[in-house]
Amino acid sequence: xxxxxxxxxxxxxxxxxxxxxxxxxxxxxxxxxxxxxxxxxxxxxxxxxxxxxxxxxxxxxxxxxxxxxxxxxxxxxxxxxxxxxxxxxxxxxxxxxxxxxxxxxxxxxxxxxxxxxxxxxxxxxxxxxxxxxxxxxxxxxxxxxxxxxxxxxxxxxxxxxxxxxxxxxxxxxxxxxxxxxxxxxxxxxxxxxxxxxxxxxxxxxxxxxxxxxxxxxxxxxxxxxxxxxxxxxxxxxxxxxxxxxxxxxxxxxxxxxxxxxxxxxxxxxxxxxxxxxxxxxxxxxxxxxxxxxxxxxxxxxxxxxxxxxx
DNA sequence: AAGAGGCCCAACCGCGGAACG
DNA sequence: CCGTTCCGCGGTTGGGCCTCT
Numbered sequence: 395x396x397x398x399x400x401x402x403x404x405x406x407x408x409x410x411x412x413x414x415x416x417x418x419x420x421x422x423x424x425x426x427x428x429x430x431x432x433x434x435x436x437x438x439x440x441x442x443x444x445x446x447x448x449x450x451x452x453x454x455x456x457x458x459x460x461x462x463x464x465x466x467x468x469x470x471x472x473x474x475x476x477x478x479x480x481x482x483x484x485x486x487x488x489x490x491x492x493x494x495x496x497x498x499x500x501x502x503x504x505x506x507x508x509x510x511x512x513x514x515x516x517x518x519x520x521x522x523x524x525x526x527x528x529x530x531x532x533x534x535x536x537x538x539x540x541x542x543x544x545x546x547x548x549x550x551x552x553x554x555x556x557x558x559x560x561x562x563x564x565x566x567x568x569x570x571x572x573x574x575x576x577x578x579x580x581x582x583x584x585x586x587x588x589x590x591x592x593x594x595x596x597x598x599x600x601x602x603x604x605x606x607x608x609x610x611x612x613x614x615x616x617x618x619x620x621x622x623x624x625x626x627x628x629x630x631x632x633x634x635x636x637x638x639x640x641x642x643x644x645x646x647x648x649x650x651x652x653x654x655x656x657x658x659x660x661x662x663x664x665x666x667x668x669x670x671x672x673x674x675x676x677x678x679x680x681x682x683x684x685x686x687x688x689x690x691x692x693x694x695x696x697x698x699x700x701x702x703x704x
Numbered sequence: 705a706a707g708a709g710g711c712c713c714a715a716c717c718g719c720g721g722a723a724c725g
Numbered sequence: 726c727c728g729t730t731c732c733g734c735g736g737t738t739g740g741g742c743c744t745c746t
Contacts, residue, residue, distance in 0.1 A: 418716070420740095441732075458732075459715065494734060509735075510713050518711090 417451045421460050425450055429457055430465050463504045470502025474511055482508055483516065 417425075432448035438461075441454030450457060474482070478500055485496040493505035493512075500508065 420714075442730090454731080455717095455733090456715080462733095463714075491735065505734075506714075513736095514712060 416453050416456075418456070421464075425452070426460070426465060429460060433461055433465065459506075463506045468502055469504070474503075478503070479516075482512065486512065486516075 421429075428448045428450055429444070432444060436444075436447070438444070441458045443454070444450075445452050445454045445457045448457070452460075481500060482496060485499055489495045491509075493509045497503050497505040497508050
């Protein structure tokens, strides 16, 4: 953590000898009190006004962050529950690193918190998980169906996960015991350009346009809970059609203090997702080009969060 | 016991977009 | 329009704590 600015003497000693310099670093309890009192009495307005009017030697940005991530009364504290964990994983598979979007679906949790949780706990576990699986290069590299994709995008759920392989079966047994692992089984893994391991639905990794057919029930698919592995080892995730929408009301309610300005650009374009037989047909499908809000209307409620493979 | 190294997480930074004058 | 300011987001940093040796 950052130490408080030396000139400000973590609370007591400072006052007005700060010669207009804005403080940085950790917030003192006194600063917290000031901000909290101001916010409770005046509500949220222009953050630079908040900083000024509350008598804080902080920039508005810092005040905003402190309020959102720490002082907000509706914040939930403590460790993430396994349900929250599952939800985070699931949402991340849908949304990628859109932490604020994910946080909006977890009442009482902040994007920062979720991001930290992901970058420490979950990422680490996914890493351990993948390192426990034999590399495609070393196991059965002769298979033409190996789906080896490093680099910026591409699913790292390769074809050696073929259910007939004994080694992969062992890996799967290992994975199934863990919510993250089983989710990875279903949704695949993606290594993003920043090195993050993401569980990403197949259709989000495509960068082609126009009418992708997303196979759902092919004869040779590998089914795993919500997801389906296609013939080429790629993983398909069906749209969120059969899940509860109760979260939506909850999240919009708890985030009522927040102006709903984000993702307006994204919402300008909508996805055409229609079911045709056993296929989901998607028009103009590209990362960030569908109506996220609409898509996320169907984010599973906690009750439906069971990613364990039967 | 103590030093090293890793982890956690609060807070900062930089950027892009929206709002405003 | 255009420039400026504000806001929110995601990525990154770094200090304190914990664990290991």
